[in-house]
Amino acid sequence: MLEREKMEKIVVAYDELQEKMSDPAVIADQREYARLTKEYAHQGPLAAAAKHYVQDLDDLAEAKEMLADPEMKEFAQEEISRIEGELPPLEEDIKYMLIPADPADDKDIIVEIRAGAGGDEAAIFAGDLYKMYVRFAESRGWKIETLDASPSEMGGYKEVQFKVKGDKVYSEMKFESGVHRVQRVPKTESQGRIHTSTATVAVLPEADEVEIDIKPEDLRIDVYRAGGPGGQCVNTTDSAVRITHLPSGLVVQSQDQKSQLQNKIAAMAVLRARLYDKMLAEQQAAEGAERRAQIGTGDRSEKIRTYNAPQDRVTDHRIGFNSTYNSVLLGSGLEEVITALQAAERAKKLEQVV
Known part of the structure; x- marks a missing residue:
């Protein structure tokens, strides 16, 4: 009672x-x-x-x-x-x-995917993760907007950054932050050998201007000519924007929008998200190791999931949950993985409440 x-x-x-x-x-x-x-x-x-x-x-x-x-x-x-x-x-x-709510659960997000170890195959895998999240977002009725991308010559991305908008996006996507590992025969492999590659995913809750106060004098804004494929005027004018936040040393950039102003707006959104994420991390650190150990708050350096193509299996290492390789990468199977992670997080928090 x-x-x-x-x-x-x-x-x-x-x-x-x-x-x-x-x-x-x-x-x-x-x-x-x-x-x-x-x-x-x-x-x-x-x-x-x-x-x-x-x-x-x-x-x-x-x-x-x-x-x-x-x-x-x-x-x-x-x-x-x-x-x-x-x-x-x-x-x-x-x-x-009574379970403490994550203050960011209702927020939209900015996702950053970067190719890790594995060369061209890591970039291809980063592209596969991007497509997985796009499909998952579409199934949820969420909207996706690409902010910045660095395509790889062999396919996929060296880095891609995009915004996801919808209902309670962060409450589901927050579990994706960390290192994703793939084991498969790469398209670039002629001998049929299985390679292991990685990609890192960072899921940042988008912050409102009232939550993160950024002073104009704390910013250095540089403009430059965008590189890579793009629409009309993208590669012929100085439309790309790089913003350096002097107090923290954070650097953000955007070049995929149609104008310098739109790139500046996109880059500022990323900067606010990173500063908000930094603030949340500091709050969690102050709350102690028990709070940091919760499911879904893993650092991006933590290996969270392995995608094993030969065995048709995806394993989430945080809770030992297994699903099938193709269904997860196609986006449809990602839902059951996230649902299992949400259940594990609720159970862990409920233990503390009771």
């Missing part, structure tokens, strides 16, 4: 949050008001469930007192049976609601 006092505190805190949002000083602070509004919306279902739980406890105590009255005994027994049947599922709902 949940602690009554804890449930009462949740209800009180929610009422105080509502009162705080009506404070003129808070309303005047755009960033703080946006944060509180989001928190208020998120805490609403939990506060309602906690209030319901406290009411059930009161009703149960009252019904038990009625048992001493012969005229009310039958009614009291019915009430006790009803409430005792209602409490367990309500407790389970509240436990799940």
Whole structure:
């Protein structure tokens, strides 16, 4: 049974949050008001469930007192049976609601895929991962926008960067950050030997301007002529943009948009995402090793998954989950892998709540 006092505190805190949002000083602070509004919306279902739980406890105590009255005994027994049947599922709902939410789950994302060890085959594999995510996004009804790409001569990409927009994108795609390893016979292999290659994937939640304050004086912006295949004017004008964030040393660039302004907007979106990701990493580090060990918060240097073509198997090493090679790379099988990772993350967090 949940602690009554804890449930009462949740209800009180929610009422105080509502009162705080009506404070003129808070309303005047755009960033703080946006944060509180989001928190208020998120805490609403939990506060309602906690209030319901406290009411059930009161009703149960009252019904038990009625048992001493012969005229009310039958009614009291019915009430006790009803409430005792209602409490367990309500407790389970509240436990799940008490699981700390990832502050970025509702956000759109920027994905960066880079070829790792393996030469041309690594670039081809990076391209296969890109196509896998495009197919998965399409199945979800999400929108994809390529921000920057460096194609490889043999196919695939040395590096590709793209934005994914949709409903709760980060809540699913956050599990993809890390090192992906493939074992197969490359297209470039004439002797039929199996090679091992890698690609790194970074999934960055996209940050709003109110969340990440970037000062103009902290930026160095360079423009240059874009390289590689492109549309009209892409290779004939200085439309590509490189932005250096001086305090952090982060460098971002974009050259795949149609104009210098669009490339600047795209590069700024990437910069905000990287700074936000850096901020989240620092917060997690401050929260301790237990928080960092959660499923889905793996560093991009961590090997998370192996794609084994000869054995038609994909293994996610974090939870030991296996799926089939072709279905995952085609995008359709990725869903069951992510679903398993989400279930593992919820179970791990629930252990801490209980």
